Amino acid sequence: MANISINKKLFEKEIGKLDEKMQNKVAMFGTTVESVSDTDFEINVNPNRPDLLSYQGFKRSFLSFLGKQKGLKEYKVNKPEKDYSVIIDSSVKNIRPYTACAIVRGLKFDDEKIKEIIDVQEKLHFTVGRKRKKLAIGIYPLEKIKLPITFKALEPDKIKFIPLESDREMSGLQILQRHPTGREYAHLLAGKSKFPIFVDAENNVLSMPPIINSQKTGKITEETTDVFVECSGFDFSVLQKCLNMIVTILADMGGKIYQMELKEGGKKKITPDLTPEKMKLNIQNANSLLGLNLNEKQVKEFIEKMGHNYNKGIVEIPSWRTDMLHEVDLIEDIAIAYGYENFIPEIPEISTVGKESGKEIIKRKIAEILTGLNILETSSYHLTSKSDQFKKMSMPEENAVEIEASKTDYTILRKDLSHYLMKILSENVDSEYPQKIFETGKVFSNYKETESLALAVAPANFTEVRQILEYLSRMLNVEIKITEPESKIPNYFIEGRTAEIFLMNGLREDKKEKSIGFLGEIHPKILKNWKIKMPVSLFEISLEEIFRKLE
Amino acid sequence: MDEKLIESLSPNERKILPYLKENIDEICRQSKLDKTSVLRALEYLENKKLITLSKERKKTVELGVNGALYRKKELPERRLLNLLNEKRILKLDEAQRQSGLSTEEFKASIGALKKKALIEIKNEKLVLTGSGDEISRKTLEELFIEMLPMEYHLLSPEQLYSLKSLEKRKDIVQIREEELISINITKLGEEIIKSNRGVGDLIEGVTPKLLERESAWRGKKFRRYDVTSPLPSINGGKRHFVNQATDYMRKIWTQMGFQEMSGDIMQSSFWVFDALFTAQDHPVREMQDTFFINKKVELSDRKIVKAVKEAHEKGIGGSKGWGYEWSEEEAKKLVLRTHTTALSAHTLANLDKKNIPAKFFAVGKCFRNETVDWSHGFEFNQTEGIVVAPNLNFRNLLGYLQEFFRKMGFEKVRFRPSYFAYTEPSVEIDVWHPEKKIWFELGGAGILRPEVVIPLFGENITVLAWGPGDRTVMDYYGIKNYREMYENNLNKLRKIKFWTK
Secondary structure (H helix, E strand, O other): EEEEEEHHHHHHHOOOOHHHHHHHHHHHHHOEEEEEEOOEEEEEEEEOOHHOOOOOHHHHHHHHHHOOOOOOOOOOEEOOOOOEEEEEEEEHHOOOOOEEEEEEEOOOOOOHHHHHHHHHHHHHOOOOOOOOOOEEEEEEEEHHHHOEEEEEOOOHHOOEEEEEOOOEEEEEEHHHOOHHHHHHHHOOOOOOOOOEEEEEEOOOOOEEEEEEEEOOOOOOOOOOOEEEEEEOOOOOOHHHHHHHHHHHHHHOOOOOOEEEEEOOOOOOEEEEOOOOOOEEOOOOHHHHHHHHOOHHHHHHHHHHHHHEEOOOOOOEEOOOOOOOOOOOHHHHHHHHHHHHHHHHOOOOOOOOOOOOOOOHHHHHHHHHHHHHOOOEOOOOOEEEEEEHHHHHHOHHHHHHEEEEEEOOOEEEEEOOOOOHHHHHHOOOOOOOOOEEEEEEEEEEOOEEEEHHHEEEEEOOOOHHHHHHHHHHHHHHHOOOOEEEEOOOOOEEEEEEEEEEEOOOOOOOOOOOOOEEEEEEEEOOOHHOOOOOEEEEEEEEEHHHHHHHHOO | HHHHOOOOOOOOHHHHHHHHHOOHHHHHHHOOHHHHHHHHHHHHHHOOOOOEEEEEEEEEEEOHHHHHHHHHHOHHHHEEEEEEEEEEEEEEEHHHHHHHHOHHHHHHHHHHHHHHHOEEEEEEEEEOOOOHHHOOOOOOHHHHHHHHOOOOOHHHHHHHHHHHHHHHEEEEEOEEEEEEEEEEEEEHHHHHHHOOOOOOOOOOOHHHHHHHHHHOOOOOOOOOOOOOOOOOOOOOOOHHHHHHHHHHHHHHHHHHOOOOOOOOOOEEEEOOOHOOOOOOOOOHHOOOOOOOEEEEEEEEEEEHHHHHHHHOOOOOOOOOOOOOOOHHHHHEEEOOOOHHHHHHHHHHHHOHHHHHEEEEEEEEEEEEOOOOOOOOOEEEEEEEEEEOOOOOHHHHHHHHHHHHHHHOOOEEEEEOOOOOOEEEEEEEEEEEEEEOOOOEEEEEEEEEOOHHHHHHOOOOOOEEEEEEEEHHHHHHOOOOOHHHHHHHHHHHHHOOOOOOO
């Protein structure tokens, strides 16, 4: 999601007073007011509406929503003049295959407008452009450029120009290595033998997309009146939409849109194309999905409020809208125009029977039994650190599920709950004793997840914790067997004071008991690792077999 | 006369009552109670306004271990002086040997005598220089030691001077501080003392022994308790507060006829994103946002995979789709679920058409690759509901939402337009916070897009879906910092109130 900042004075002059009622209108348009200062306010734009990422784009749509404009806003698009063309060289084919271009003339830039244009360019790079990966936009002062323009790819060391915010000529490679913007986006050209560039008729480099423009030919100033606009990238239809967003913003600022001819081999394309897209709308579908009873006149009114045209079941959608994939998208626009606040909520009469998950019921019963013994339930993160899970518990780093690129020290999924209980005891040594805690939840090993129960008491010996476990098994009516360990005990227990826990006659074919965990006294070396100065006894059992037995 | 008051006196209080005019030591002796019991009983009597206690801190100068010894055997410097008075001149080592002083005492004595100009050291020899009168006169320190113990505030300037110089030496003097308690009997106290004599034995407690014989208690009075006196608090076992809240949500859902869904936290990208029409280049599918696990899982349901691919690439059920080449490899990547909607996707895929209408819910942990700060962390609880039936509409969605949040305690709910890749229309739910007087964003909802429903369910049907996060829980418990949710501070867990909805 992206926020845009709007000048309050400008808004109040061109749209209306920004009082509480208006702020509510802005929210009900789907663009919540996030913050208001003395001079500006910020609105939040949802990712499906990149066309609202500039003041001009927002104003155009919002005025319709308020009913101050009606239907699809028309823009005059002038045919290409002489040399208004871009030659697309075949060398870009496997590097950056597409571009969509336009010229806009007769602009009067001031500080505010230049800022808005740079701002929307950046926001579109970030959103629709997926941080320039999918698409990049360039806007150039026409007075510095000799038409026609060529889009081609060259070996990086053959590319030489002064990039923006620099005073020296650099090669393509040097820009990626030395220029701050070059370094930030270098990964987008990594591994390419040739870099794409736009050059003018005198072979001056305009830019090296998606990295940077030329300082000489790629910077708009207050003197600029005519501009060349290009979008380059990998999806021609998205480039066209994006170009349409930019040229209509420039047109709203007072410019005249001119098309350009794109020549690729023998083929020719003309951009921009502001022809509205047509989509069918069935009024019955709209009414049934929204629970309303609108007639065609009302539907037309609402559709037009959202900046479209409506004519006999056909909607004309602005060429800069990217979010109209299906009729339901039109229906949502109708809902917004109708006003979310005007819908009367109504629970339908659908009779179904509620049901909880059996596992959750058993977990709750276990919690009731244990809290009845004055034991506190804790709740820990599913992620944990290797140090807590392995080092402090003196366990080998095995079978852990690692997560990639974690922003914290929590880099694996917990393998057990026991180490978390030890961590809790360790963090609460100043709290009153005895400390009795338990937790149920998922544990992860070998890319499998299972439900587990762990319980720890400090101070306590083997007997006390065994009594708790035996009480629990009696109350759940599941038979367990506590035996000398048959498999290797976890390193954190004291040898000779650890038992293995078996569930009797699990619902297994062979009727054999199944090991579900261990119970024992924690070894002093582990207590030392955790800085615990009390004896601790603990058990942890897998709940999966118990679920199977009880469900 | 306040009879109840008399009856409320504990045995110890009654025992000391007759001796309140004495000092504390005397009270202990007379009542045969130890000092701690007497002091405690006095405090209780003060609480009951029978007496007032005035406390005063007193500093006393006393002899230390060495001081007591020196009073008997004379100070080391006196002993050295006496020796010199006899011998006049002595070699240093000779002097120490003959005086019988330790090295420490010897050094201190020389220092003290030199300061008073009674001796000199010449060529490793001690020479007596003081006159007979000076030698025989007792020093200030000696006089002071004889006077001890003394109250600190009564010391004269000379005595203070002596104290200062003796304090520097080991264990000769020490200052003891004590609290002197004096008892003043109030008018009420006087009356009670007088009438106390008339009260017979009170029963202290109901014990098995007392119950043996009826005559032991029949017609007798029990010692009254101070039923209002403050007590140390006790704590019980209890469920974690977040689990109390999620259990309540389960209750709301089941009351409304919803069936619980459960499932894995580790899910393929397919179920978390692709099946929910989230394009493969969507930023949420980057490691920056989502926890990926370095593993790919096979996608078994080929029919659904094929339909999802079609929905993304060219659209399904009248949609244009996203128009890109969908990669199955990308969909195989294992992630930690970012929302419980992944469970809804599984449920829709497994739902038999015969079982419609159907309502499902889930409550569960979800994950985002984030740092932890006051407002959020990498884990959060989400609760999710879906309603599957033909001919449901947007108003029905709002109806369920309004009811759910009412049950969560929010009377005023606002719906506004929003965006999610898998719903259309989409709605954001705000609730009105009556104390803070702000709208408070609680989560998203919508009607699942045909591009989601058709591949999973096989045909289009309206599916209402919503999934608010755990801000309601934080708000209910007044928790301002997200970190407190899972910090497991036992003191706080013991004190936190129950979820009482």
